[in-house]
Amino acid sequence: MTSVxxxxxxxxxxxxxxxxxxxxxxxxxxxxxxxxxxxxxxxRGRYRFLINRTDRSIGVSIVAGAILAPRxxxxxxxEGPL
Numbered sequence: 001m002t003s004v005x006x007x008x009x010x011x012x013x014x015x016x017x018x019x020x021x022x023x024x025x026x027x028x029x030x031x032x033x034x035x036x037x038x039x040x041x042x043x044r045g046r047y048r049f050l051i052n053r054t055d056r057s058i059g060v061s062i063v064a065g066a067i068l069a070p071r072x073x074x075x076x077x078x079e080g081p082l
Contacts, residue, residue: 032061039068050074 003021022028031041039058040051052058052068060066060074068074 035060046078048076048078050076 042049055070058068
């Protein structure tokens with residue numbers, strides 16, 4: 001199945017339509033819901049970069065016991081922390 005989004009959805013459509021499509025396609029985030037939108041997860045090969053985009057410390061449950069400092073980055077591999 002292929003989906004195409006119009007560039008004329010407006011702010012409300014741009015925030016709701018992609019999320020609804022992802023749910024219908026069974027796509028889920030690796031990040032817990034409380035960190036979505038404040039922590040960015042980027043994957044490059046076997047490396048995962050967790051980037052805190054805020055000015056506050058955030059607990060990151062996908063790395064056991066990790067606290068992500070403000071504006072900081074944690075790098076892990078798919079095999080575990082570096």
